[in-house]
Amino acid sequence: MATADELRHELTRAGVGPGDEVIVPSFGTAEAAEAALLVGARPVFVDIDADTYCVDPAAVAAALTPRTGAIVPLHTFGHPADMARIGELGAEHGVFVLVGAVQEEPDAETAERQAHAAYLTAKLRGLVTPRVAPGVRHTYQQYVVRVPGNGRPDRDAFARALRSRGVVCHVPVQTPVHRTPRFQRELWLGETERASGECLALPVDAAMSRRELRQVVSVCNALGGMASAA
Known part of the structure; x- marks a missing residue:
């Protein structure tokens, strides 16, 4: 970046x-x-x-x-x-x-992240997994899902539940830039607002083992009913 x-x-x-x-x-x-x-x-x-x-x-x-x-x-x-x-x-x-971030060149680390992301996308239930536009290459610098429900309260509750079960996760965008004190603007950006309240980044590091990935899937899917019913 x-x-x-x-x-x-x-x-x-x-x-x-x-x-x-x-x-x-x-x-x-x-x-x-x-x-x-x-x-x-x-x-x-x-x-x-x-x-x-x-x-x-x-x-x-x-x-x-x-x-x-x-x-x-x-x-x-x-x-x-x-x-x-x-x-x-x-x-x-x-x-x-001006393009402010150069796409990574294909390498072993990127390929491993992509493989991990493909595994998570195939196995996760009850979450909205990343979508990729046709004809482009996603390098998964972050693996970001959406937690269905009532926005920020349900997403944050889901994140706390994951962390309590040993899954490291984080909110990728806490506050849209236009709402920060530095840039305070009175405007409504609907998709930006929704994404900031629903998105959660799950681990997808290249160094993760398949066992660790299975653990992420197991914990997320066990809580999937919570996400779906929220």
């Missing part, structure tokens, strides 16, 4: 500065929004695609104005953004498109 300073450097090279708007995701880290501030521009937060967690090209299109100086789509959890469509939008409107 690129740092805010690295993104700032790229925005500066592209001529983005004061008075410009930079379209950025709110679901994820604040690096892109921070980079916009560092060059004197205004970050414009857009919603995500519910399946990929990357910025929704339709939301990007709707946010474009004559002041738009750049789009920073970012890849999320190892799933690439829809760079083909976003690149088209950039070309159509003469807007610089």
Whole structure:
């Protein structure tokens, strides 16, 4: 993941500065929004695609104005953004498109994570497992599921239950960037809000053994009724 300073450097090279708007995701880290501030521009937060967690090209299109100086789509959890469509939008409107995270080159560690992710996806019940857009390669830097139910309270209860049974897990995005004190914006990004309340990252490290993966599946599935009925 690129740092805010690295993104700032790229925005500066592209001529983005004061008075410009930079379209950025709110679901994820604040690096892109921070980079916009560092060059004197205004970050414009857009919603995500519910399946990929990357910025929704339709939301990007709707946010474009004559002041738009750049789009920073970012890849999320190892799933690439829809760079083909976003690149088209950039070309159509003469807007610089900055990719803030380079896809990992295939290696043994990535391949192992992908194999672990495939196992979890095939075995887990009662959770919404990651979806992958056609024709792209997910590197599973994080394996993120959704916990069905009533949003954050049910997701957090499920996470506590997993941890009490020895499964390490974490909430990948606690608060959307546009709701943090640094960027406080009065706007509603529906898919971003839903994802921040439902998503949970399960372990998928390359070093995990098959026994450890089976334990994750066993514990999650034993609690699956809790997730489904919540």
